Amino acid sequence: MPDWLAQLLITLLKAVLVAFALLTTFAYMTLIERRLLARMQIRVGPNRVGPGGLLQPLADAIKSIFKEDLSVTLADKLVYTLAPIVAIGMALTAFGGIPAGPPRSLFGTDPWVYQLDAGILALLALTSMGVYGIFLGGWASGSKYPILGGLRSSAQMISYELGMGLSVLGLLMLVGSTSFVRLVEWQAANGWLILFQVLGFALFLVSSFAETNRTPFDLPEAEQELVAGYLTEYSAIKWALFQMAEYVNMITASAIMATLFFGGYRGPVFLDGLIPGISGWPIIWLVVKIAFFLFLFIWVRATLPRLRYDQLMRFGWKLVLPVALANTLMTAAFLAFGRGVGLWLLALLSLAGLLLLFALSDRVRALWNTPTQRREAEGARVRPLGGD
């Protein structure tokens, strides 16, 4: 067998494996999420299908496949059908670049489907392609609610993508590479990047919640205003594909956060001192970190109410973006002047920035209030209806 063919076959095999793992995780994520949400609301959650509800994802899948697939007469059939496929395709592709271990650690091959030198940039580009799925879905539905919902959703996702891209900029400058593997190895040598980029991580976390359309930023499905937004006219398996894209995006976002800020496939450095060889379980460490972030996604969903749309946009453009820029500036200043002092200075600066932001959160928000809100905050009296 020629070498290139072997490479191709191995890559294909890994791609299938990753897709299978992601889809299984997605299926059980839905169950785990429903169970956890229920428990946080002191309920039990789905427990009817199979022992402990374990077959519920299967039942859901069968149901959505055999459900009647309706579509609007005016829908652009081709785009309408392709849109969920684009959404799920991009979500699945993005995960392939995440390294699940050091190079050549998977039976002599690399534990990722593809690895580009521009790893993070390529990944950000891929996840942003998911917007096409959502917007085209809304546009092709041939109805007015979805197109409005699609516009809103894409505006939201694009806004937060900028914040997301900018908040990793400081990190990339610090490491001096956009390759995931280099990033992880840098963290193994110098400590997790969360230590030096707390501010960047906070912004990235918020942006990924908005980017994956999860609560409190789940406006695409704001049913009280939109009747499900861009997917109003979708039903059955196409609808399920959109949901699947959301969950796969969530898993990918968790993996990115774990890789960028939490040492990726490497275990904590200090544990290595206590128990030797503990960072030698790359995939397990990655899975543990991903699971932690997925739990965070669910936990936040159980707690926070949904933002209003103007709040969401204001937050994205007027807070996340400038603060991410400030974070970049801070890192650049450190690289220019403070490199000799040591990384701890950057850690301190970053933490101070985050604490300052928290402490000033009310005042910072007031700065960007609209005139109406300013008047309300100043306690302007509401004019009584009629008469004096």
Added chain:
Amino acid sequence: MGVLDIAKGMGVTLGKLFQKPVTVSYPEQRATLQPRFRGRHVLTRHPGTGLEKCIGCSLCAAVCPAYAIYVEAAENDPLNPTSPGERYAKVYEINMLRCIFCGLCEEACPTGAVVLGNEFEMADYRYRDFVYGKEDMLVSVEGSLPQRREAARTGKPVRLGFQVPQGPRPELEGVEYPR
């Protein structure tokens, strides 16, 4: 909403995660109802004579805001009366799909014949099966139509999925609910 408030809220939900759920596993575990819960109608009888209280006056049908009740009265046989009055309800039907359980029929009834009971398990498959006749609502009838159909098929007794700890209201004469 400050950051501390968010943290506080997250703490609350995390705490609830470790609390015991309050869910009642309904079909296996009986749901506990208050006696004042108003469900399916019961047509009561006089306790002593066993005669039907309904005299077919149609006041319930007249007062029903959803036009869910249909009554057809007939003269009583003097030797073998169905009700103590001159007439009795030959046909007494309530469309449970239209009924809004407002209780106006109960209010309007001069003899206290139609009373809203606590039965609520009436899910069924066909529209026509939701039109309940006298044979479905008279006081000795146990369970709803689908439950009785199920019981007839499996040979098991009807099992009501609820309990009323303090027992049925006094106007529901002769009705027994599990306690």
